[in-house]
Amino acid sequence: MSLVTISETNIGELSLLGRGKVRDIYRVDDKLLVISTDRLSAFDVVLPDPIPRKGLVLNQLSIFWMDQTRHIAPNHLISGNVDEYPSELFRYSDQLKGRSMLVKNADVFPVECIARGYIIGSGWSEYKATGSISGIRLPSGLKQGQKLPEPIFTPSTKAEAGQHDQNISFQKTVDLLGSEVASWLRDKTLEIYKFGAKWAEQKGIIIADTKFEFGVIDGSFTLVDEILTPDSSRFWPMNQYEIGVSPPSLDKQYVRDYLESLNWDKKPPAPKLPREVVLNTSDKYLAIYKILTGSNLE
Numbered sequence: 001m002s003l004v005t006i007s008e009t010n011i012g013e014l015s016l017l018g019r020g021k022v023r024d025i026y027r028v029d030d031k032l033l034v035i036s037t038d039r040l041s042a043f044d045v046v047l048p049d050p051i052p053r054k055g056l057v058l059n060q061l062s063i064f065w066m067d068q069t070r071h072i073a074p075n076h077l078i079s080g081n082v083d084e085y086p087s088e089l090f091r092y093s094d095q096l097k098g099r100s101m102l103v104k105n106a107d108v109f110p111v112e113c114i115a116r117g118y119i120i121g122s123g124w125s126e127y128k129a130t131g132s133i134s135g136i137r138l139p140s141g142l143k144q145g146q147k148l149p150e151p152i153f154t155p156s157t158k159a160e161a162g163q164h165d166q167n168i169s170f171q172k173t174v175d176l177l178g179s180e181v182a183s184w185l186r187d188k189t190l191e192i193y194k195f196g197a198k199w200a201e202q203k204g205i206i207i208a209d210t211k212f213e214f215g216v217i218d219g220s221f222t223l224v225d226e227i228l229t230p231d232s233s234r235f236w237p238m239n240q241y242e243i244g245v246s247p248p249s250l251d252k253q254y255v256r257d258y259l260e261s262l263n264w265d266k267k268p269p270a271p272k273l274p275r276e277v278v279l280n281t282s283d284k285y286l287a288i289y290k291i292l293t294g295s296n297l298e
Helices: 054-068 087-096 121-131 170-177 179-202 253-260 275-293
Strands: 015-019 024-026 029-035 077-079 102-104 111-118 147-153 205-217 221-223 235-239
Touching: 024 221, 029 054, 029 087, 054 102, 054 179, 077 179, 111 170, 147 179, 170 179, 179 205, 179 221, 205 275, 253 275
Parallel strands: none
Antiparallel strands: 015 024, 024 029, 029 102, 077 102, 111 147, 111 205, 205 221, 205 235
16 A cells, blocks of 8 residues: 655645645635645644545545435535646646545535434533433433434534534524525435435445535535545444444544543644554545445545
C-alpha cells in the first residue's frame, strides 16, 4: 500500500476559499473544487498524522453514494473526473485525481442533519442522562448499541472552529430555518439514511448513525459535502455486533477509542498517532469502501 499522503493542497491558479478539518476548497468560476486530503480530525481537532489514502476513500465513496441517491435528493456533484475539469487544472492531477470533485456552489444550512438508527456515542450519553435524544423521548431500558424502534432525526448546530456541535431539537430547527425547510431536512435525512442502511445490511454492515449537510442551489434544497463515509458515519460489521457494548467499527471511531485511552484533554495540539494506529485506520477505511462498493479503490 502506498504510504504517500496529502495533508494540504496548493492549486496556484485558484483562489483558496478555506481549509476545513479535512477538505481544501477552491473557487472555480461560479463553482467549487473540493479536495479531500488525508487529514483526520477527532473531537474537532485535526491530528498531526495523515492517514494514507483516506482522502481517496472519502471522495470516491461520496461520489458512489451521490450517484446511488440522486432519486431521493439532488446533490451538488458536477464531476469527479479530472479530465472534465477546466484545462488549467490538469497540471495538478497528482493532487486532484481520485480525491476531488467539482461541485455547484450552495448556500449551506447552519445545521448538521443526523440520523440515528442505533443508540451510541453522544446519543447514548444524552439518553442515559435524560431518557431522550434531541427532545425525542425514547423507550426506557435501552442498552448501549441497541437498535432503535425507528431511525430518528437528531440535528445539531454547526459549531465554530474549536467548539463542539450541540444537539438541538426539531423545534429548534424549525425556529432556525422554518417548518418547510426543517421538515424537508428531516425527511430526506431519514430517507437517505434508510436507503444506505438497507444497502449496507445486504453487505453485512450496520450503519449505526450518520450525518449530512444540505444547502440551496438555484432555489432547490440540495445534498452537499460528503455522504455515508467513515468520517461521517459509524459502520459496524454485523458479525461483530453485540448489544450492550460499543462494537468494533470500520470508521474513525477506532482512532477516537485510541485517543480516549490517553491522558489528552481533547484540545490542540493533538498527540501523534503510533504507526500501527495510522496503518490500521487506513486499512479500515479501505475495507469499508470495498465492502460497500464491491470494488477496490482506484
